[in-house]
Amino acid sequence: xxxxxxxxxxxxxxxxxxxxxxxxxxxxxxxxxxxxxxxxxxxxxxxxxxxxxxxxxxxxxxxxxxxxxxxxxxxxxxxxxxxxxxxxxxxxxxxxxxxxxxxxxxxxxxxxxxxxxxxxxxxxxxxxxxxxxxxxxxxxxxxxxxxxxxxxxxxxxxxxxxxxxxxxxxxxxxxxxxxxxxxxxxxxxxxxxxxxxxxxxxxxxxxxxxxxxxxxxxxxxxxxxxxxxxxxxxxxxxxxxxxxxxxxxxxxxxxxxxxxxxxxxxxxxxxxxxxxxxxxxxxxxxxxxxxxxxxxxxxxxxxxxxxxxxxxxxxxxxxxxxxxxxxxxxxxxxxxxxxxxxxxxxxxxxxxxxxxxxxxxxxxxxxxxxxxxx
Numbered sequence: 001x002x003x004x005x006x007x008x009x010x011x012x013x014x015x016x017x018x019x020x021x022x023x024x025x026x027x028x029x030x031x032x033x034x035x036x037x038x039x040x041x042x043x044x045x046x047x048x049x050x051x052x053x054x055x056x057x058x059x060x061x062x063x064x065x066x067x068x069x070x071x072x073x074x075x076x077x078x079x080x081x082x083x084x085x086x087x088x089x090x091x092x093x094x095x096x097x098x099x100x101x102x103x104x105x106x107x108x109x110x111x112x113x114x115x116x117x118x119x120x121x122x123x124x125x126x127x128x129x130x131x132x133x134x135x136x137x138x139x140x141x142x143x144x145x146x147x148x149x150x151x152x153x154x155x156x157x158x159x160x161x162x163x164x165x166x167x168x169x170x171x172x173x174x175x176x177x178x179x180x181x182x183x184x185x186x187x188x189x190x191x192x193x194x195x196x197x198x199x200x201x202x203x204x205x206x207x208x209x210x211x212x213x214x215x216x217x218x219x220x221x222x223x224x225x226x227x228x229x230x231x232x233x234x235x236x237x238x239x240x241x242x243x244x245x246x247x248x249x250x251x252x253x254x255x256x257x258x259x260x261x262x263x264x265x266x267x268x269x270x271x272x273x274x275x276x277x278x279x280x281x282x283x284x285x286x287x288x289x290x291x292x293x294x295x296x297x298x299x300x301x302x303x304x305x306x307x308x309x310x311x312x313x314x315x316x317x318x319x320x321x322x323x324x325x326x327x328x329x330x331x332x333x334x335x336x337x338x339x340x341x342x343x344x345x346x347x348x349x350x351x352x353x354x355x356x357x358x359x360x361x362x363x364x365x366x367x368x369x370x371x372x373x374x
Contacts, residue, residue, distance in 0.1 A: 030071075033063060033137045037144045042201045043127065043228055043238060051075075053131035054085075054123040055229050057162045057202040058184035062120045062147065065139035070119060071106035073135040074099050082177075083132050084124035086185050090117055093185065096124050096170065099132055106138070118145065125182040126162040127229045128205055151368055152199045152243055154292075155189035156221065156285070157251035159206035160301065163187030165344035166353060173344035178206070181343075186350050189249070191357035192364055201243065205230045209255035211277035215264055221252055222281040240288040246371045247364065248285055251297035252278065253310045269306075271313055278317045286325065293329050293367050294321070300336040300348060300356055311335050329370070334363045 035052035042059025044052060052061070063070070076083045079101040086096040089111060097107050111117050123132055155161050163184040165173070171180035184190065184202060193200035207214035208221050208230075219232035228238045256274050260266040282294060296314050298307070318331040337359060343349035348356060 030138050030140055031142050033139075033142045033144060035134045035136060038063070038134065038137075039144050039146050041147065041199060041243070042123075043203070045131070045228060045236070047133065051133040051135050053133050055127050055131050056123070057126045057182075057204055058122050058124075058187070058190055059201070060120055060122040061134075062118065062145040063137055063139075064116060064118045064143050064145050066114075066116055066141040067139060068111050068114045070109045070117075070137060070139035070142065072109065072121065072137050073106045075103075075133050075135070076101050076130060077133070078130060081130070083129055084179065084182065085132060086122050086124045086183070088120040088122070088185075096167075096183065122185050124163075124184050125179040126159075126164065126184070126204060126206060128231070129179040129182070131229070147199050150198045151246035151371065152201065153189070153193055153247045153249060153364060153368075154201050154203060154243075154245040154289075155249045155251070156203045156225070157249075157297075158204060158208050158255055160254065160299075160348060161187060161189060161202060161204035161251055162206055163190075163353065164206050165347035167350050168344055169350075183350060186353055188348075188353045188356040188360060191354065192360050195357065195361045196365055196368065198246075198368065201245070203230070207255055208252070209258075210252040210281060211270070211273045212256055214255040214258045215260040215266075220277065222277060222284060225281070225284065245289055245292050247293045247295055247367050248289060249295045249297060249364070250282065250285070251299070252281075253313070254299040254301050257299075257302060257306045257310065269309070271309065275313050275316050275320070278313070279320050282317065282321050282331070283324070286321075286328070293332065293371055295332040295334065295364070295367060297360075298333075298335045300339040300352075301341055301346065303338050303340075307338065332363075332367055334360065 036050050038052050038061040040059055040061040043056035044054055044059055047053050076099055081101045083099045084096045087094050109119060163182055163186060165181050167181050167183035189200055189202055224230040224232050226237050227234045228236045257269050298310050302310055314333055318333055322330045341348045341352055
């Protein structure tokens with residue numbers, strides 16, 4: 001073989017290598033699913049490097065793969081912080097997974113048997129905890145998947161809706177960071193959706209209210225709802241054409257009734273301001289989703305006089321909205337049974353979210369059936 005022939009063969013070999021499918025460097029059989037191929041449910045953002053930033057509580061995406069292992073590459077913008085994902089494997093919930101700011105290693109999802117497997121990954125924490133960026137998922141014959149076509153329920157609310165302060169199984173109440181006890185997957189909204197085999201999104205912020213927050217005058221939910229990450233200072237607005245819910249559930253009021261931290265001046269609850277702000281917010285939601293059924297929920301954390309006052313206010317809100325939109329479906333109301341919550345800082349626990357979900361499932365089932373009939 002002469003030198004010229006050797007050179008041609010080497011060039012041809014290099015050309016063939018450059019045409020080969022790109023694989024992850026981990027193993028030769030693994031395929032790479034880039035973040036841009038994922039199909040998330042909930043609020044998200046594709047950043048400048050085309051990573052998928054998971055923003056809202058329980059925003060989730062799915063994929064299937066062959067074999068006994070998948071590797072998920074995730075990061076957070078705060079090098080000194082941490083956040084949490086959680087996942088479901090072949091229809092069974094697994095666990096929360098900590099994403100540390102300094103970690104460069106992938107999250108390894110191991111399965112006991114080889115074969116075709118399905119994984120759904122959820123953000124365990126809320127938008128204000130910060131985004132989790134997904135770069136890619138690596139596994140054999142990996143494919144992004146969508147959930148089956150089904151109605152969507154959007155759950156709007158506060159810390160209860162987010163699943164905050166409910167799960168001290170890994171970090172005890174009163175220790176660690178606030179988001180260490182978040183478990184959005186086990187919150188009442190996702191549990192209702194799973195019971196009814198429908199899809200869901202969560203739009204929630206801890207401490208937020210309709211006209212005032214837990215310990216401040218704002219920004220309230222009406223002021224941040226249109227922002228992708230529910231941050232008033234953010235100029236990025238959410239694209240409401242991304243999904244169209246059949247039902248929008250709104251659960252605000254707990255924080256409007258709060259007495260705050262006892263240090264900052266807190267005026268008595270103003271029913272007129274609450275009703276006015278809430279009515280305006282429902283109108284905003286109806287402008288985004290004209291065909292959606294609106295449902296207003298009370299608070300499981302309010303009892304006695306406050307519980308009665310909130311119920312009267314929600315009834316007044318319903319009457320005003322129904323009068324303004326006589327051709328639309330009437331606003332639906334659900335008043336929670338009283339509950340003495342036993343989770344962190346008086347929030348419902350994982351088990352108590354199950355009680356709330358059981359109470360709500362027939363309510364939402366009827367609303368969805370009525371939507372189908374119409």
